[in-house]
Structure formats: C-alpha cells, structure tokens
Amino acid sequence: MAQFVKKDDDRDEEEYSPFLGIEKGSVLQEARVFNDPQLDSRRCSQVITKLLYLLNQGETFTKVEATEVFFAVTKLFQSKDIGLRRMVYLIIKELSPSSDEVIIVTSSLMKDMNSKTDVYRANAIRVLCRITDGTLLTQIERYLKQAIVDKNPVVASAALVSGIHLLQTNPEIVKRWSNEVQEAVQSRAALVQFHALALLHQIRQNDRLAVSKLVTSLTRGTVRSPLAQCLLIRYTSQVIRESSMNNQSGDRPFYDYLEGCLRHKAEMVIFEAARAITELNGVTSRELTPAITVLQLFLSSSKPVLRFAAVRTLNKVAMTHPMAVTNCNIDMESLISDQNRSIATLAITTLLKTGNESGVDRLMKQITNFMSDIADEFKIVVVDAIRSLCLKFPLKYRSLMNFLSNILREEGGFEYKKAIVDSIVILIRDIPDAKESGLLHLCEFIEDCEFTYLSTQILHFLGVEGPKTSDPSKYIRYIYNRVILENATVRASAVSTLAKFGAMVDSLKPRIFILLRRCLYDNDDEVRDRATLYLNTLGGDGSVVETDKDVKDFLFGSLDIPLVNLETSLKNYEPTEEQFDISSVPKEVKSQPLAEKKSAGKKPTALGAPPAAPTSTVDAYEKLLSSIPEFSTFGQLFKSSAPVELTEAETEYAVNVVKHIFDKHVVFQYNCTNTIPEQLLENVIVVVDASEAEEFAEVATKPLKALPYDTPGQTFVAFEKQEGVLAVGRFSNELKFIVKEVDPSTGEAEEDGVEDEYQLEDSEIVAADYMLKVGVSNFRNAWESLGPDFERIDEYGLGPRESLSEAVNAVINLLGMQPCEGTEVVAANSRSHSCLLSGVYIGNVKVLVRLSFGVDSSKEVAMKLAVRSEDESVSDAIHEIVAN
C-alpha cells in the first residue's frame, strides 16, 4: 500500500506514524504536483490524503491557502483514475469553497453526474449538492430527479440524501420532487426505501393528512430495511399522537401495527416499537404489557447495547407506570452488578422507583454493596433517586436517612457530598420526624468535613433549624468545635450560628455569651468582628434580656438588596464625610432569576442560605416583589405559580406569566423576552382586561422601561380582591410597547419609536392557585390530629371518564394539592381507588382530603370526598371547588 513518507530508520520507535513530522507548509508545496502536465495520480492521491489528514487533525487553512489548493485540485478532473477522483470529491467537500469558486468545478461535476460510471454519478451528486446554492440547483434539478429513480441504488440514495439536506435551504425546489420520491419509496433496494421515506416525510411533515395517508399505505405494504421500519414506527406514533386528540374513546389506531413490529426479526425494529408503545399518550396497561415483555427479554441479552436500551426505556416507564415495570424487578436486580456502570445505575434507579415500601430495606442492602465501586456521577444519580423514594415513603425515613449518613462518611468528591447534604436537608424540611436525626448526622459530618463550602452551608442551616428543636443545647458542642478546629471562613460562620442560638433560646444565652467572648481573641479579623457585633446586638454586657424583633430580623432576615447592586454602589462610593446609605442602593433586579427556573426543573435547591447558595424560586420571587414599592404593602406572599406561557414558541416576543397570590391581592408577573435583534422595546406594559373576572380590581401596574434583544425583563400588574373569598376568573392580556429600530452593526437604537401592541393568550386564576402543595409524612396521624370537628363529606358523580387514573389526576389538579404516600398512582385495572391529599389553603389553613373513587362498567366514575381542615369555611370551600 501507499507509503506517504519515507519510513524512519528508527523502526522500533513506539509511536510510529506515516505522518510523523508532517507540516502544513511543506504539504502545500507538495500540492504543486496537481499542476504537472503529466499527472502522477498515485502521488496526487497521497498529497490529498496528507491534506485531509491535516484538516482532520484540526489544522486550518487560510482563505488564500484554501483557494490555492482548491484551484489546484480542480485540475485533477483531467485524470481518469477513479481512486484519485474519489479523493478529489472528498477534499472539495472539506474545503467548502465559496460560491464564486464553486463555478469552476460545476461543469466538471455536472459532467460526472451524467457519467456512465455509477460511483461518479453518486459522488458527484453528493458533492454538488453540498457546495451548491439555489440558483445552480435549478439548473441541475432535472438530473437530480432522474437520479432519484436511478436503477442503481447508490445513485438513488445519494440523490435522496442530498434532497434531505437541501430541504433545509431550498424547500420549494425539493418539494417539486415528490413524485419521484414517491416512486423511490417503492424501491426494492432497502436503503433507497429508507432514504426516500425520510425525505418524503420531511416534505410532507406539515400536512397531517398526507402523513397519515403515507403511514396507512406503508403499514400495510412491505418495508424492507430495518431503518426504514424504524422511521415508519416513528411516523406512526406521530400520527397516533395527533389523532388521539380528536378521538377520545375506542381503540387506538395503528396500535396493532406497533404491536406487530414487536415480532419483527430485527432487534432495532422491536426496540423502536416497544419504545414507541411506552411513549403513547395515556398508554393503558393492556397496551404496555407486550412492550414490557420484549424489553424484559432484552434485559438478559448478552449485548450491553440491548440491555442498556431496554433498561433506559424501562426507567422512563417507571416514572409514569411503576406498576407495569415491577414484573421486571428480578431481571433488574441482577443488572445491579452489571459490568457496564451506566446499565447498573439505570437498573438501581428504576428499582428505586418501582420498589414498594416493604422492599426498601432489602434494596438498600444491595445498593450499599454497589455504591463502593461506581463513579461519583453515578452515585449522585442514586442519591437523587433515594431522596425521592424517601419523600414517597416517609415512614421509611429511618433506613434511608441511615443510608445517606453512611455514604456521607465514605470517600467522595465535592459534588457527591453536596448531593447527599442537599438530600438530607430536603428530607429534614419535608419530613418533620426526620429533623432531629438528620441534624445530628449533619453535625457529625462537619466534625470531619474537608469542604469549607459545605461546612458553612450546614452551619447556617443548623442556625436556622437547630434552635427550634426540642434540645438545642446538644448542637452547641459541635458548633463550638468548629470555632476551635477550623479555618477562618468556617469559624466565622460558626460564630454566626452560635449567635442565632443565643438569639432564639434565652436559656442558652449566658453560655453562648461565654463562647462568643472567647472568640474575641481569634486571630482572624472577620471572626473577631462578628463576635463583637453579635455580643453587642444580643446585649452581651452581662444582662440577660429578651431578644427584640429587630435583632432577630437582623440575624435571620435576608438581605433584600441584590448583591450586584450593592457591590456597584460601594465601588462608586467615595470616602467623604457623608456616610454610605444602604437605602440608596437600587433594589431593582437587573437580570431576572429566570436562569433559576431552568435549573429548578432539575432539583430543588436545598440550602437556601445567602450569600453563596442560590435561593429557592419562591424566596427569589418574594425578594423581587418586596423590592417593588407598589407591592411591598401586600403582606406575606402565599404562593407563586409556575410560569404559564402566553405566546406560542418561537414568536417575536416570548411572554410567560407567574401568578403571585397574596391574602388580598394577586400580582401577575409577565416575563417578557424580545427575540428580534433589530428591535428595542420601551415602556412595555400588559393591558389586562378583567371583565370576565369581576371580583378583581386593578390597583397597580409596573411597566418595564426597556426590553432589549434577548434579555428577559418583567412587567407587573396587581389586582385587589376580597380577603377570604375564592375569587376566580379569566383575564385577557395585550402587550403594549414602543418599538425602536436597532442598527444591528452598532447596536444603537433610533430616536423615534412607534407604538405597537401584541395580542397574548388569556390567563386564569383558578381555585388551585389558592392551595399550596405541602405534604405530610404520616397522613393517618395528621388526619386523626385534625379531628372530625370540621369534617365535611359528600359524594359526587364525575360522569364517564377515559380511565380511573385520568379521573384521579383531574381531581388532584383541580384542587392543586399534594398527593401523599404515593396514592396518586392508580393500580392497573382496578375498579376503585382511594387517594390522600394534603395542602395549605390561603390564610395558612391546613387541609387534608380523602378521596375514594369507584368506576362502573360504563366508565362512570363516582367519588366520595372527605375534607378535614382547621377551619369550617375552608372545608366548605373545598367542596365548592369540586361542586363547581
């Protein structure tokens, strides 16, 4: 075979490469052989390979170099050598010449496109379509259409695949080829059929009827290649998705086809079909069963790829239909020890999702063995899964908390440790019973914690939660140990934590003062300063006084000024006689906490500790709202909804609304994004028409001064309503603003703007907006402790429903309450179901609901609703919500 450079004498050199010491400059010199009158095709081929090698290694050619090489290469079309011609095609594609250069090769390529040699035809088509622009395309369109129906499959595929790429840039031209493509779909060559099907679907993808017809005809016909069959399955599920919207009842169209594909001979097709079935909207357990069965078979395959594909799909199914996957649990358990760690982790997390309460202990034992030999990133996934399991089965918190504290003690990196600490913190917050043991685990952890960040976060958390426990004094020792043993940062935060205990627990005050006084001799400024400050604010001059509210606010309240603003103000402050006035710092948040919402989807942030840790979304909203003077009098924020989109995706302006509920007010926060680079919007407001919401009266509007491109901004509208009244209604919204053109090159806006408006979708206030999702760990206890005084029971008929679980979900969504103990999951095929819900109603009234559902043969669903709450009127209000 070809040798590109002379072999070194030094043959036993380990890293031998024919390209050793290759240099761009010398290769470009060598490229001069392309211009020789007598072409040496072998040598030319070698030089092209070297050029390709350089490009492949990441070398770049300057414009001049690329042009030079390109022109030289075009000379090689003279050669009749096929091998060389192939290399020429390759290098032309890599060089991606500019449009004025393309013209040079167009005629050569067009000649090749009509050559008798199939390889020339196929490759010339691919090259030409890659480098061509629209004008040239019309010239060669005729040949391309011919090529699509060429009897040589390679040529046909080349034309079809090129068509798929060209559809992105020149759709109107490619769409004219439908007839030829249609013909190619019937081709006997497997891959031609695949490519033709892909192109045909892309041409027609916006025409639902055409796609449906295509699927109907093909599912009856023969599809040869497994890849084409996979495509057909994807298109079929698309048709199913769209048709099920119109057709609520009856059998699902095309389900039989999908099920038939489960018996196909190619695993690729079987898997695609099984996955498609698991992803059907509202899939029933009867439909799921055959798909789960084949996936279960894959679990014990010898091929890692198959096992991975199956376990990944089952993992997803377990999120929505945990019951359906339980059959696979035994196979799944054997995968815990799989060589491939991705598979093992997916198996574990699936098991954690499907496991029932009684299996938890056994599972934890298996996982303990597994944890020691996987990478940190997988451990984090497992920790997350355990956290959600614990929230699902609060009664099992003891063994799960023990597991978390055990792994906390083992070796691990920062991210992993942080995930564990976050999980423990969340469990402490959500499961009151777990608080004391959780705090002690954290205390033990900081005794031997190498991460300053985690130590300070835990100390802060201890300061907030510790004083509220039954015996706060037992934490003092752990905290003071930090002051003795740790670095300055941790010492400082330990001092703050001590002060918090002192402020909250009067009986501890004298002892705290002694400890704080010792800190006055610390060798770090910050630690000393903090100790002095706290001693003074707490009245540490010896007298034990009741800590007043101001001090508590100072210690526990959060800084209501954005740190960035404070920083800029402090930098601008010049040391003069005048003192720095903190109230002069602007409170307006410049860039909005939108980024947080994106990450909020992943997991709730646990340690809501300023300044380092990101605050939770609710805290962020609260801060944002209280910083706006118009809204500062509204009192405590009760609830903020998730953002609701008011525009379609990819419109000029993207707007979503967050509903903030107060006792007597409702604030709409409109988050606007301007997606047009050439525009600057000013004085943006949302005009709200509340004529369909009579109980609301508009009280304030806060316009957005300027909305530049791609920088989200907010405008607010506030409404007043009567306290204690469940006011609901629909609001129509319209965005009003002044548009100014922006010069994209300079980024400067023009002086004059034009007023404009933009219709948004309606927003609604519903009953669920007045309910906070708050879980309880032990529903029975909570139910008993509320007592039957304000219990209200009634029965309702819900009419015919698609399924029992659909009815259950509808009621849960209507009430907006938190399902407890996993009761939102309806067992497959059951005729009755009971569901436990808990929540906090506006006015901070605790509400518990017991729902019992029954369904008869005609799918009529009946429901018994029992409500207990701390307030009679609230119990009635819940019934009213359902009754309406």
Add this chain to the structure above:
Amino acid sequence: MAIPARRDACPTIKNVLLLDSGGRRVAVKYYTDEWPTNGAKLAFERSVFLKTQKTNARTEVEIVMFENNVVVYKFIQDLHFFVTGGDYENELALDAVLQGLSDAVTLLLRGNVDQREALENLNMMFLCLDEIIDAGMILETDGNMIAGKVATHNMDDGAPLSEQTISQALATAREHLTRSLLR
C-alpha cells in the same frame, strides 16, 4: 448543516471517531455544530476516551451515556471506534452504524486492524467514513457494501474500471478478505 432535533426525525449521527490507544485522532468526522471548535472536539474525544478506556469493549459493543449523548464503542487491537448520537437516538441504530464501520475497516485492512495499518491506509479510512454517513444521515450500514464501495478505487492504477459495478466491487472486497485469511 442544521439537523432537525425533532424526535420523529430520522436517526442522525453526531460524530464518528476513530482513535488510537492513546486517545489520539486517527480519523474523526463531526456532523453537528455541537462542538464548534477544534478545542471542543478534542475535549469531547478526550472525555469519551477516558470514560471508556477501562472498559472491555472487545467482544461486544459497549455503550455509555454522557452529556446528553449516547456513545456506542468498540475496540479492535489498538483502535477505538466510537459512534455518537443524540439522547433520543435508537441505540441499536447507532450500534448498526458502528458495526458497519468496524466490519468495513476490517475488510479494507484485510484483517490487520491496528493503528499503523489504519494510518497507512488513511485514504481508505476517510472514504469509508464518507460512505457510511453523509452529513449525519446514515448512508449504508452493511460493512461489505461499504468496503465494496471504497475498495473499487484501489484497483491497480490504469486498469479500465469505468464500467465496474457494485457487485464486481463487492467481489473484489471478498477476494481481498479471502486472500488475507489464507495468508
């Protein structure tokens, strides 16, 4: 070229990597803008290589998932083959591409699959990649067909090849294979 990220779109391949036992490039090809710079590409190759280095992917194709990509891979001697697809891709379709690639390379290198042989026949490696994927679309997954298409051009120089068909090419490839086996 923009590849639609729709879930009902065609199976698309994000990249195909052929690395040596030190994680260095032999031949690579990227089909998306996800890794815009050479630095980003190298970083991706590095992390894929390190993640898979210790696994045994010699008898069966292995699979790993990271950074929202699914990577199937296989090692032959000191050559590491990788095929990357998106999060939603059918793992078995990626597997088919990888299988096609490794089969074709084995045929083209006449069974001597190692880094040195691959570098010495780098032109064939490039052609091979070119015949498997076209800008992310799967062109062909049958190793014999791919090798056949590539091998057509490695006939002796000057021979009148212009009328050669695929079946002849295929025969050539088979012949190469048998020759290598008999040796």
